[in-house]
Amino acid sequence: MAAKTQRVLPGFGLALGYTLVYLSLLILLPLGGMILKTADLGFAQILDIALGERSLAAFRVTFGASLLAAGINAFFGLIVAWILVRYPFPGKRFVDALVDLPFALPTAVAGITLATLYAGNGWLGSHLEPLGLKVAYTPLGIVVALTFVTLPFVVRTLQPVIEDIETEVEEAAASLGASRWQTFARVIFPALFPALLTGFALAFARALGEFGSVIFIAGNLPLISEIVPLLIISKLEQYDVLGATALAVVMLALSFILLLAVNALQWWTANRHKNAEPLEAAAGRAAGGQS
C-alpha cells in the first residue's frame, strides 16, 4: 500500500474478516464439500454421467428455458420497472407489492397453480389449447413457471437505477432535438444496461436451480421435459449420491462460466460508459446525431 487512505468509518479489518468467514461458511464450505465428493469419481466418469443422452437433453431444456425466461423478464421487467418509477397511477403501491409475490410464494404452490391455470380445462389452457398452444406439461410450461418465479429480479434491480436518472436528462435530450427513440436508445438505455444485465443474470441463475414450481407443470418426460434438478433428485432416489453431485458440479461449472461471461460483458459496458461521457453530454450527443 503506497498511500494509506483515510476512511470515515473504522473497522475495515474486522469487517473484511467477517465477510470472508461468512462467505466461506455459507458458500465455499458446502460447495467445496460437493466438489470434494465428486473427486471420488474420475473426470471421465463425471463426463460420462453429464453426457448421457438423458442428461444432455435435460441440460438443453434447463439452460434453454432459463435463458428464455430471463430474456422475457429482461424485456417485460424493464417495462414494468419503468412504469412503476416514472408514472403515477391509482393502485401503484399495490402493483409494486405484487412484483415481490413470486418471491414469497412457496414454489410448489406456484407450480400447482400454474399447472391448473394452463391445463386443458384451466382458465387459460381452455382458451389456448383450441389455438394449438399447449403450455402445461410441455417445455413451454417450464418457461412459464421460470418466468413467473424470476420476475422480481429484473424489476427490482432496475427500479433504483431508473429513479437515479433524472427526468431532466430526458428533457435536455428532447430540448436539444433528440427524437424519443434517440433519447431512449442513446441516453436512457446505456445507463440502464448494466443493471439490466445484473437482473438478467440473477434471474437466469435462479431459474437454473428452480425445482419446486417446474416439476408440477413440466410433465417430466425423459428427453423432452426433464430438467437437471429432477435428474439430480432421480439419482438421489436411487441412493446414487455420487452421480447426483457429479451432475450438480457440471451444472455449477456451466452456470459459473455463463455468469462470468455476463459479468464480463457488464464490466466492459460499464467501463465504456464511464470513459465515454456523463449523461448530460450523452443527451447533447443524442440530439446532435453521430458523435
Added chain:
Amino acid sequence: MISFRRSLSALLFSLLAGSALADATLLNASYDVARDVYKDYNPLFQKYWKAKTGESLELKQSHGGSSKQVRAVADGLEADVVTMNQANDVEFLAEKGLVAKDWTKKFPNNASPYTSAMVFIVRKGNPKGLKDWGDLAAPGVQVIVPHPKNTGNGRNTYLSAWAWALKQPGGNDQKAQEFVGKLLKNAPLFAAGGRDATTTFMQRQLGDVLVTFESEAEMIAKEFGKGNFEVVYPSLTLQTEFPVAVVEKVVDKKGTRAQATAYLEYLWSREGQENAAQNYLRPRDPDLLKKYAAFFPPVKTFTVDEVFGGANKAFVTHFKDGGSFDRIYVQK
C-alpha cells in the same frame, strides 16, 4: 413484565413437565401419506402399552418421501422405527447396518403389516371400456401415472404392467418391455408424485385412466365425490407391501428396543389391523378382510418377491440408471 416472565416460566415448566410425564419417547420415520394411519394408531398403542407396563410413551412422527426419510435416518435422524412403502428403502438401511440384515424375518408377513393393490381409476361409466392392463396400451388411451423411475407409486404401476405382460401366453421379458413401453407412450406426462397424479386426473380432468393404490381411491371419493369415477380391478396386479423395521443402532443407544419392537408388533394385533382397514389398507387378518369386504373386493395379486426376485433386484433391473426404464425411453 412480571406477568410476562411468569407466563414464560409457566410455559417452560409445562414443556418440561410434558416431556417428564412420558417415560420414553419413540420416533417413527414414515412415508408421506401414512400420516392418517399412524395418527390413529399411536393413541391405540399408547393405551395398550400403558395398560401392559404402566409406562407412558411419547410417540413422535416424521413424514416425508420414503427414500428421503431413509436417507435422513442413514444420516443420523434418531428414529426408533421406520414404517415405509418400499422394501428397497428399508434394504438400504440394512446395507448401512442400521437395520437387521434379516429384517423381513423379524415380523410376520415379510414385515409388512398391511398391503394395498394397484388399481385403475377411470371416468364415470368407463367410456373407453378399460378393463385390464392390455387396454391401457391401446392407441388413443391416455394414462396418468407418477414418474415411474423416481416415485414408489410409479414404480408399482410399472412392475404391475410388466408382470401382467409376463403372464400372458408366450410372455417373456422382451415382450414385457415392449408392452410397458407402449403403455408409457400413452402417458402425456409423468406426475411429480402420487397426489400430483390424482390432482392431474381428477381436477384437471386429464387422461382416461389413473393408476394408483386402492387406498387412494377412497381418498379420491372423500375429496371429489364417489359418483365422479369408477374403480377397475385388473386381472392381475401388484400387492404393494408396507415394510416396517426397528432401527437397531438407535434403539440400542436410546435403550428403547422393547418399546420399539412392541410398537411394530402391535400393528398385527386386532386393533392395529382394524385401524389399517379403516384407513383402506388391506389387513393381513383374514377375518377383518372379510369384515371389510366392501372395501376390499377379491383381486388376484402377485408380490415383487414372486415375480421379480425381491425388491432390490426389481429396482436394479428396472429403475436404476441403465435399467429397463432407461432402455425404453433413452436407448431406442
